[in-house]
Amino acid sequence: MAAFHLLGISGSLRRDATNRKLVHEAARLSGADVFVEADLNLPLYDGDLEAAEGQPDAAKRLVQQIAEADAIVISTPEYNKGPSGVLKNALDWVSRSKPVPWQDKPVAVMSAAAGRAGGERAQMILRSFLVPFQPRVISGPELHLAQSGDQFDENGHLTSDLYRDTLQRLMDRLRAEASR
Numbered sequence: 001m002a003a004f005h006l007l008g009i010s011g012s013l014r015r016d017a018t019n020r021k022l023v024h025e026a027a028r029l030s031g032a033d034v035f036v037e038a039d040l041n042l043p044l045y046d047g048d049l050e051a052a053e054g055q056p057d058a059a060k061r062l063v064q065q066i067a068e069a070d071a072i073v074i075s076t077p078e079y080n081k082g083p084s085g086v087l088k089n090a091l092d093w094v095s096r097s098k099p100v101p102w103q104d105k106p107v108a109v110m111s112a113a114a115g116r117a118g119g120e121r122a123q124m125i126l127r128s129f130l131v132p133f134q135p136r137v138i139s140g141p142e143l144h145l146a147q148s149g150d151q152f153d154e155n156g157h158l159t160s161d162l163y164r165d166t167l168q169r170l171m172d173r174l175r176a177e178a179s180r
Helices: 018-030 047-053 057-068 085-094 120-133 161-178
Strands: 005-010 034-037 071-076 106-112
Touching: 005 018, 005 057, 018 034, 018 071, 018 106, 018 161, 057 085, 071 120, 071 161, 085 120, 106 120, 106 161
Parallel strands: 005 034, 005 071, 071 106
Antiparallel strands: none
């Protein structure tokens, strides 16, 4: 692999979301040569809309970004014990594409949340959402960033050695999987 192309997907639309910060920190630690952050600001999936107009351009762009990436890192918040609706909606739109762009794609999953468990439930559910797409989901180390609002410095870097070291190991495994 000449240049490592990483796609980052944050399950939060907020500009200063900790999941967005975590995706950017993952990209930095991965040493990606090319990093693209996906835009999940998509219309709600609607089969009638799809039948009348086809996939929206934003959904087509996301499918293309997934297809072009060597690997993908996804960070999900935990809303009401599960992943965000924004992330689920994006997966629903991508699922309508053939061929499936996720097939055999290396994917690292992580979560950041305000609570003590750091989005552990959301991450587990997200992993199950990915099963039909058949990517190569990295099994670990798992990163559940707890009390995420307190974990980044003014540059968006993780302040905890434990979390930073865990993220580095996860990115090292993702990059190794991408080079297979």
